[in-house]
Amino acid sequence: MSPGPAFFCGGKNIPRRAVLSGIAGLAGAAGGAFLPLPLAHAQDADGFFARLTDRAARRAATPYDPSAKDIPQALADLSYDALRDIRFDPRQAIWRGETPFEIQLLHLGRYLRTPVRVHTVENGRATPHAYRPDLFSYGRTGLDPETFGDLGFSGLRVHHALNDPAVMDELIVFQGASYFRALCAGAVYGLSARGVAVNTARPEGEEFPGFTDLYVERPTAAAQSIVLYALLDGPSLAGAYRFEVTPGTTTVTSVQARLFARRPVEQLGIGALTSMFDFAPIDRVGVDDFRPRVHDSQGLGMQTRSGEWLWRPLNNPDRLEVNVFRFVDPAGFGLMQRVRRFDRYQDLEARYHQRPSAWVSPRGPWGEGEVILVEIPTPDETNDNIVAFWKPAVPFEPGRPVSLDYDIQWTLDGPKPDLAWCLDTAAGHYGLPSxxxxxxxxRLGRKWVIDFVEGPLRTLRTAEDVAVITSADWxxxxxxxxVLNPDTGGVRVFLDTMAKGAGPMNLRxxxxxxxxxxxxxxxxxxxPPAAA
Structure with missing residues (x-):
C-alpha cells in the first residue's frame, strides 16, 4: 500500500491509502471520449483558461520531469498529530473581509510532500503567493520555519458563509494529487473528487498525476461563485482545468477539463469520485462494532440518456471487485448517501448521516463509454476503498486530446428519479431463520431485502398493485x-437467491x-465465500 493524500474521515484528518497498485489479473479496454479542443471559451473573456490549456499541451509534448522539491527532513518526520498542529492564521486569509470568498493556504509535511504553486488572478494576470512563516502557527511542533526557505504549499481551501452569514465555513479544498472535495450547507466532509484517474485497479499500478499550480480568480464583492484554475502533470498526461464553485444547499462545481497524453493510457477516468464503505446491513459478517453502519457513500447511482435509473449498493468485498456499466452519453452518475437518519449510524463524531453525495452530470455528449466501479477490501474506515469514474471508449493517446465539461453536485438530498428509488439494502441468511x-x-444462498420508496409508491394501496421483476446471471x-413497509411508506422486497459456483452472481x-x-x-x- 502506498500512502495517499490526507483527508477527513471519522472526525479526523487521517491518511487514507490507495490500495490500487500491484493488482494482477484484471481486464479492461482502453478508453477516452474526445471532442475537438475549442479555441475560445465562452466564460474565458480574458483568455486565461485558453493560455493554461496551451501550456498543458506544450507540457505534454515534452518528457515528464518527476523531480520534486524535497521538503525539510523535520517536516517529513512529523507525526500525524504534529502536522495537524500547524495551522494557517485566518487573519492572513487572502481577500479577508473584501469579498464573499477568502482563501487559506495549506502546509506541506509528512504525507503531503509535493509543493503546489498558488496564484491569484485579476484581469487575466496571475500573481504567485510565496510561502512565509508568518502565515502559520506551529503549535508544539518545535519547528523553526525560518529555515524552510521558499517551501511552497500543499494546497488551498476556500471559505464562504455557507451555513451562517457571520461564519466563514470551509467550502472546497484542493490538496493531494488532483483531489478536491466540497461541502454543501449542513454537510461535513466525506467523499472526494479527482481531476483524473489513471489506470485505477489495473495490473500496471495506478498513476496519480497532480495539480502543480492552482489559480484563484478574485471574485467581485457581490459574487455568488468563485473560479479556480489548475495545471495538471503526471508521467502519462498533462492537463488544464477550470472550476466554477457555486455554494448552497446543493453546491455545484462546474468543471472544464482539457487533457493531453504523453503516452497511451489504458484506462482514463473522468469525473472520478473516491469514497469509503466499511460496513452496513448489506454485509456485517465479522463486524464487531456498536454502530449499525459506517460509510461515506452508500451506493452508486446512474442515469442513462434514455431515462433509466440504476442503483448499485456498495460492498466491502473480501477481494478487489470491478463492475462495468456500459452507456452512450450518460445523463449522470454519482456516489450517494441516501440514508440520512442519525440513528442508522450512531456516530456522534464522524456524523456519517451528514456526509454529502456527489453527482456528476455531463455537459454535452460524452459518447460511448463505461461507468466503472472499483471496490477494494478495507479492514476499517480509514481507507478510501471505493472509486467510480467514466471511462470513454475511444483510446486516449498522444494526438487525441480530451475536452470534457461536467458539473458535480455536492448535496445531502441528491438527484433521484421520478420513479420509486431504493432507500436501503440489507442481506443475510438464505430462507427462513428456522x-x-x-x-x-x-454458502451459496443469500437473502436480499430491498426498500423502494417515493414516486408512484406514495399512492399505493396494496403491495399486489406492483409486480417484482428480477433476473440473475451466474x-x-x-x-x-x-409487502408494504409502513415505516417508509414504500415497498419492501425479499429475494432468496442462489449463486452458481464461485460466481460472481449478478442480480437485477x-x-x-x-x-x-x-x-x-x-x-x-x-x-459467495470460498468453500472451507
Whole structure:
C-alpha cells in the first residue's frame, strides 16, 4: 500500500491509502471520449483558461520531469498529530473581509510532500503567493520555519458563509494529487473528487498525476461563485482545468477539463469520485462494532440518456471487485448517501448521516463509454476503498486530446428519479431463520431485502398493485416476496437467491405495473465465500 493524500474521515484528518497498485489479473479496454479542443471559451473573456490549456499541451509534448522539491527532513518526520498542529492564521486569509470568498493556504509535511504553486488572478494576470512563516502557527511542533526557505504549499481551501452569514465555513479544498472535495450547507466532509484517474485497479499500478499550480480568480464583492484554475502533470498526461464553485444547499462545481497524453493510457477516468464503505446491513459478517453502519457513500447511482435509473449498493468485498456499466452519453452518475437518519449510524463524531453525495452530470455528449466501479477490501474506515469514474471508449493517446465539461453536485438530498428509488439494502441468511441448510446452500444462498420508496409508491394501496421483476446471471432467484413497509411508506422486497459456483452472481430487480417500470433498477454483484 502506498500512502495517499490526507483527508477527513471519522472526525479526523487521517491518511487514507490507495490500495490500487500491484493488482494482477484484471481486464479492461482502453478508453477516452474526445471532442475537438475549442479555441475560445465562452466564460474565458480574458483568455486565461485558453493560455493554461496551451501550456498543458506544450507540457505534454515534452518528457515528464518527476523531480520534486524535497521538503525539510523535520517536516517529513512529523507525526500525524504534529502536522495537524500547524495551522494557517485566518487573519492572513487572502481577500479577508473584501469579498464573499477568502482563501487559506495549506502546509506541506509528512504525507503531503509535493509543493503546489498558488496564484491569484485579476484581469487575466496571475500573481504567485510565496510561502512565509508568518502565515502559520506551529503549535508544539518545535519547528523553526525560518529555515524552510521558499517551501511552497500543499494546497488551498476556500471559505464562504455557507451555513451562517457571520461564519466563514470551509467550502472546497484542493490538496493531494488532483483531489478536491466540497461541502454543501449542513454537510461535513466525506467523499472526494479527482481531476483524473489513471489506470485505477489495473495490473500496471495506478498513476496519480497532480495539480502543480492552482489559480484563484478574485471574485467581485457581490459574487455568488468563485473560479479556480489548475495545471495538471503526471508521467502519462498533462492537463488544464477550470472550476466554477457555486455554494448552497446543493453546491455545484462546474468543471472544464482539457487533457493531453504523453503516452497511451489504458484506462482514463473522468469525473472520478473516491469514497469509503466499511460496513452496513448489506454485509456485517465479522463486524464487531456498536454502530449499525459506517460509510461515506452508500451506493452508486446512474442515469442513462434514455431515462433509466440504476442503483448499485456498495460492498466491502473480501477481494478487489470491478463492475462495468456500459452507456452512450450518460445523463449522470454519482456516489450517494441516501440514508440520512442519525440513528442508522450512531456516530456522534464522524456524523456519517451528514456526509454529502456527489453527482456528476455531463455537459454535452460524452459518447460511448463505461461507468466503472472499483471496490477494494478495507479492514476499517480509514481507507478510501471505493472509486467510480467514466471511462470513454475511444483510446486516449498522444494526438487525441480530451475536452470534457461536467458539473458535480455536492448535496445531502441528491438527484433521484421520478420513479420509486431504493432507500436501503440489507442481506443475510438464505430462507427462513428456522430453515435447516446444508453447507453448500448456506454458502451459496443469500437473502436480499430491498426498500423502494417515493414516486408512484406514495399512492399505493396494496403491495399486489406492483409486480417484482428480477433476473440473475451466474445464479438464480429462488424466492420473491414483497409487502408494504409502513415505516417508509414504500415497498419492501425479499429475494432468496442462489449463486452458481464461485460466481460472481449478478442480480437485477425493479418494480413494475402493467409491464412498465415504476422504480429504478436495483443491481447487485455478489461473490459467495470460498468453500472451507
Amino acid at each position: 430453515t435447516e441448510l446444508d453447507d453448500t446452500t448456506r 445464479g438464480r432467484v429462488e424466492g420473491v416476496a414483497h 430487480c425493479h418494480l413494475a405495473r402493467d409491464g412498465a417500470p415504476v422504480s429504478e433498477t436495483w443491481t447487485m454483484q455478489w461473490r
